[in-house]
Amino acid sequence: MHLGSLFDCNPAVNFASRDVANPNVQWGPRFIPDWQFFYVISGEGILHLGPSRHNISPGECVFLGPNDVHLLTTTKATEYYSVHFMFHSDSPVPVHPAYLIRGASAVQLDAEPERFCISIPGAADIELPNHFSIVHVEALFARIVKEYVRENAAYPFALRALMMELLTLVVRSNLSAQADKPASKIGPALDAMHEQPGRQWTVAELADLCCYHPSYFTVIFHQEVGQNPKQYLISERIKQAKQSLLRGKPIDAIAAGLGYASIHYFSNNFKKETGLSPSEFRQRPYAAKTTENEG
Template identity: 40%
Template sequence: MVTDEKIKIGMLSMLKPTVNFANKMTADPGQVWGPRTIPDCQLIYIVSGKATVTLGPNVFQLNPGECLFYGNNPHKLVSSKDDPFTFKSIHFSWDEESPVPNHPLNGIKNCSTSELGDLVSPYQILVDEHGEVEFPNHFILPNVETLFTQIIREYRFEEPGYTFVMRGLLTQLITIIIRNEMNGKYSSGERRKIAPALEAIRKQPNINWSSCELAELCGYHPTYFASIFRETIGSSPKHYLIQERIRKAKQLLLEVKTIEEVSVKLGYTSLHYFCRNFKTVTGLTPTEYKIQSLEL
């Protein structure tokens, strides 16, 4: 039985996703896929028309511009009888050494209607300095249709290097979806709890936020707050603040004339401390980073 146990995908920056199949088609009125399971994962973009998908206990009504994702959980997809949908579809594997497609057809299996009620296992991806992000099942994301189109074209025509190009495009698509999820409403329960603290740090990295102040923003005891922060993000609030400051510093070093000014803008009272933090995170001094960026 499929449960809601998390499926750990691994570190985003280390993934080697592979496109197994890509296609665009228009369904027949009332056409049905499933109940079934697939051996890999699938992303669908709705171009026009309407459809309904049953995924675990959830039923989604799909309209133009919406996207759907599922893995090997039992699912059922039904095209509208009155307004059959046209869609773009990508079957893929998350992490494979080879970029060569492995067609999923032989691994597709029918399942019982009762299995559609099984809880869906969420797919979670580890993002540097942000912790785990749950890949969404149903979402709207503007401007991704072009990526679907490019992947389908590469799959169909198999021009030289097409597997390498598909891997790059799919990596870009996955990253955009994850970024959108991260920049949204912090959908996971634990991340929602610390969302006010994350927002405060991102908006005002120049403030030397204490763990107690951040905990108060979220309405929790400092000890409990520090625990869920580390569990969700993978680092302490202090370390996360440093990371955000250095991320902002990289931008400011290309815009502001002096390193001292960047240091002050980010709330550092000691230039030495700023330089030490910067080198610890990036491996370069601010001066080296600034010169290297200008040379490039």
């Protein structure tokens, strides 16, 4: 399931708690009606999800969706945070999930779990894993639980803001984990497009840099970055154009340096990708911060 763009998320927290469970407490096998983060503070648990088993240690988090039949079991006395939420909700008011939780059979429990992907503007789509380590998150979980329990004025909106912060932290953590994976198969091509964005690269030239056949190169390129080579090169040009615009470089020089045949063509391409003309982008008060983040 593709969850859309992170920028379009309109989350709502349905339930949040910090609790302690004795050894051998089980949740499931079951379906939940929403999504859930289950974060272990101390103790230990086991996640049974499809054919896989995951040991959940302190500092690790479980991510579950509405189509995942799962069984969570504590093996020791375990302190944990649990947050149920929706990715997209018109209303931020919590809707407790308990009445819609359904039991599941052992056969359903062994079914292959659904995968969940989310788009990150300016980066490749990422798959949100069902089990991952994450740091610097306990204080944020604590704030979510505090808002949920106390129900202070406008608390649903505060929960929405905190949930967006949590999702951002989870996404950044998983992007960092991906960055630590073995070297990219298409690294030489990515480097070439970054260093020479104005060159009219062909797929054959880029594939040759990586020692692949062009058709195979196109497939693995899309797998790694979520775009074809032409789209990626355009994105790289626009990214560098933003940086040059904010440094005060003349628009005609930017266009020529990025391989555009004319200012008109460059301006049309820039507006198509960003929704703004180069001059409009340069005048936006928050543009400098946006470009700094993209670097």
